[in-house]
Amino acid sequence: MLGSRAPLLRLPRVFLALLFAYVLSQFFRAFLAVVAGDLSGDLGLDPAGLASLPAAWFAAFALAQFPVGIALDRFGPRRTLSLGLAVAAGGATLLAVATGLRSATLAMALIGAGCAPVLMAGYYVIARTYPLHRFATLSSLLLGLGALGDPLSGAPLAALAGAVGWRGAIGLMAIVTVGAVAAVAIWLRDPPRAETAVPVSLAASLRTVVGTRALWPLVPLAFASYGPVLATRGLWIAPYLGEVHGLQLAGIGLAATAMGFAIAGGALLYAPLVRLFGGIKRTVIVGTGIAAASWIALGLVGAGSRPGAIGLLLLAGCLGSPFALVMAHARSFLPTHLIGTGVTLMNLFFMGGVATTQWISGRAVDAALAAGTAPATIYGTLFSVFGLLLAVAVAIYALAPRERTA
Numbered sequence: 001m002l003g004s005r006a007p008l009l010r011l012p013r014v015f016l017a018l019l020f021a022y023v024l025s026q027f028f029r030a031f032l033a034v035v036a037g038d039l040s041g042d043l044g045l046d047p048a049g050l051a052s053l054p055a056a057w058f059a060a061f062a063l064a065q066f067p068v069g070i071a072l073d074r075f076g077p078r079r080t081l082s083l084g085l086a087v088a089a090g091g092a093t094l095l096a097v098a099t100g101l102r103s104a105t106l107a108m109a110l111i112g113a114g115c116a117p118v119l120m121a122g123y124y125v126i127a128r129t130y131p132l133h134r135f136a137t138l139s140s141l142l143l144g145l146g147a148l149g150d151p152l153s154g155a156p157l158a159a160l161a162g163a164v165g166w167r168g169a170i171g172l173m174a175i176v177t178v179g180a181v182a183a184v185a186i187w188l189r190d191p192p193r194a195e196t197a198v199p200v201s202l203a204a205s206l207r208t209v210v211g212t213r214a215l216w217p218l219v220p221l222a223f224a225s226y227g228p229v230l231a232t233r234g235l236w237i238a239p240y241l242g243e244v245h246g247l248q249l250a251g252i253g254l255a256a257t258a259m260g261f262a263i264a265g266g267a268l269l270y271a272p273l274v275r276l277f278g279g280i281k282r283t284v285i286v287g288t289g290i291a292a293a294s295w296i297a298l299g300l301v302g303a304g305s306r307p308g309a310i311g312l313l314l315l316a317g318c319l320g321s322p323f324a325l326v327m328a329h330a331r332s333f334l335p336t337h338l339i340g341t342g343v344t345l346m347n348l349f350f351m352g353g354v355a356t357t358q359w360i361s362g363r364a365v366d367a368a369l370a371a372g373t374a375p376a377t378i379y380g381t382l383f384s385v386f387g388l389l390l391a392v393a394v395a396i397y398a399l400a401p402r403e404r405t406a
Contacts (some may be wrong), residue, residue, distance in 0.1 A: 013187040015142075018122040021085060021180050022146030025115040027173065028088065029057060030234045031153035033256050035166040037238075037249075039104075042166070047369065049101050051362020054234050056105045057112035058355030064116035065348040070205060072340030076190030077121035085181045088114025092174035096167045119143070120344050121188075127331055127339045128191035136280060136328035137271045143324045144268030150233065151264070154257030158249065205341040214333045215346070217400035222326055222349040224393035225288060227357030228295060228386035229320040233259050235358060236365075236379065237313065243375040245306040255310055259317045266318035270325050280329045280403045284322045288394045291320040295387030302383065303376040320390070323350060332404035357386075 032039070032054055040050050064084075071080040091110025098104040119142070126138045161169045209215070232240075237256050241247040247255065270283060277283040294316040302309035327343055334342035361382060368378045 014125070014189065017180075017183045017187040018118075018125065018142060019146055020183050021081060021118045022122060022142065023149035023152070024085075024088070024173070024177055024180055025118040026147050026149030027153045027157075028092070028111050028115055029054070029061075029230060030150045030256075030260065031157055031170075031173075033234050033238050034154060034158045034253055035161050035169070036235070038161065038166045043098060043100055043104055045101060045104075046366065048362050048366040051235060051358055051366070052101065052105055053108045054231075055355050055358040055362065057108040057115075058230075058351050058358060060109035060112035061116045062348050062351040062355055064113040065120070065344040065351070066206075068117045068120055069341035069344030072117070072120060072124045072344070073205070073337065077117070077124050078184065078188045078190050080117045081121040081188065082181055082185050084114045084117040085177055085184060086114070089174050089177035089181065090114070092170055092177055096171035096174060119146070120340070120347055122146075123327060123331075123343050124340050125188075125191060127343070128336075135331055136274060136325060139327060140267055140271035140324040144264050144266075147260070147264030147267050151257040151260030154260055155250075155253040156257075158253040205338055206345070209334070209338055209342045209345050212333050212342075214401050215330055215342075217396050217398075218326055218330055218346070219349050220393040221284070221288065221397040222346055223353035223356075224389045225291075225326075225353070226321040226323060226350045227353040228383075228390065229263060229317055230354045231357040231361055232313065232383075232386075233263065233317060236361070236382065239365075239375070240379045241306075241309075244303050244379060245309060247306075255313070258310070259313055262314040262317040263321075266320070266322075267324060269318065270322045274325065280325050281397075281400065284325050284329070285394060285398055287319040287322050288390060288397075291316050291318075292387045292390040292394060294319070295383050295390060297387075299380045299382070299384030299387060303380055321350075326350075329400070329403045 032050075036050055039045070043049075045053075068080060068084070088111045091107045091112075091114055094110065095104060095107035098107055122142045123135075123139055126142070127135055130138055157169060160172070164172070233256065237259060238252050241252050241255055266287075270287060273283045273287070274280055277286060294312045298309060298312040298316065302312055327346060330346045331339065331343060365378055365382065368381075
């Protein structure tokens with residue numbers, strides 16, 4: 001095991017392997033926003049069908065957290081992550097040759113399940129290698145740098161898809177994912193296993209983690225925060241800016257890229273803010289409170305100003321999901337031998353919230369369009385609901401005990 005003061009960047013190959021994998025995971029969870037038009041036309045999808053694709057990604061991602069958690073604790077991150085990325089490469093290959101909703105949905109589910117261990121493997125390595133007080137900083141670094149995969153799915157993907165088509169672009173990403181499998185298999189090494197007499201069966205691990213009451217107030221925020229950010233970035237930013245504000249594909253691509261950078265920047269920004277506000281809990285309350293107000297403002301007045309709407313989207317994206325901080329808060333209550341199970345269970349709530357948000361919002365928008373509701377009203381209501389739900393979740397989170405520091 002490394003010493004407690006060893007910086008992560010002294011292991012460049014390990015860090016780069018984890019970072020490479022997470023960049024791909026971020027790309028795959030957001031790329032539909034840019035290719036949605038061509039993909040829908042090619043496969044004959046309506047708005048509800050299109051919304052089913054990212055929902056399948058996040059549902060599979062969330063459900064896979066159960067086996068991923070126990071696999072990390074029992075088999076280590078190297079084998080767990082290698083297998084996951086191989087499944088994601090297979091899913092991307094299937095999507096590139098999909099012929100309809102069924103095959104595309106299966107492909108997205110495979111990609112989502114394959115990406116499930118990516119960030120959690122990185123968090124596992126950090127948690128098992130570094131002391132508790134450094135977890136928030138190092139996990140935020142991995143999250144923030146890896147989130148650059150999100151803007152890669154904006155303007156760069158639009159340019160690539162324009163040159164080789166959406167199928168060709170996804171096929172190329174499948175090949176890149178195979179490269180990530182090789183990088184993990186060659187460079188990543190498992191930390192030493194935790195010595196414990198506690199059984200590591202899935203049922204026993206889950207009982208212990210679920211029984212940790214300090215985690216309970218964190219769950220609503222995990223469920224309600226990430227969903228609006230990723231649903232908007234991955235699905236609704238394109239029709240909102242196109243139908244309400246009249247932007248064309250190039251402008252939408254730039255806005256999506258900017259929101260991706262805002263999400264990545266938020267991940268990097270939150271860690272130093274912890275020092276400013278004197279703790280994780282206070283920082284999360286302030287940041288997500290501002291994000292909730294941004295969503296509500298976007299819903300109420302966003303249709304009146306294109307620059308204002310884009311600014312609010314960027315602010316909500318930046319502060320809307322302090323993923324790494326909530327994970328660090330949760331990790332402070334977890335025993336060492338259950339780190340894998342604990343962080344993946346929390347990730348289940350994050351990604352389950354995204355899948356639920358994608359699925360419900362897709363059907364709500366589809367029903368509103370069928371009823372002839374104006375796009376400005378549809379998306380204004382959607383964003384306002386996002387903000388109100390987040391505000392309630394923040395109020396519940398405020399009841400949580402402060403994080404442990406040792």
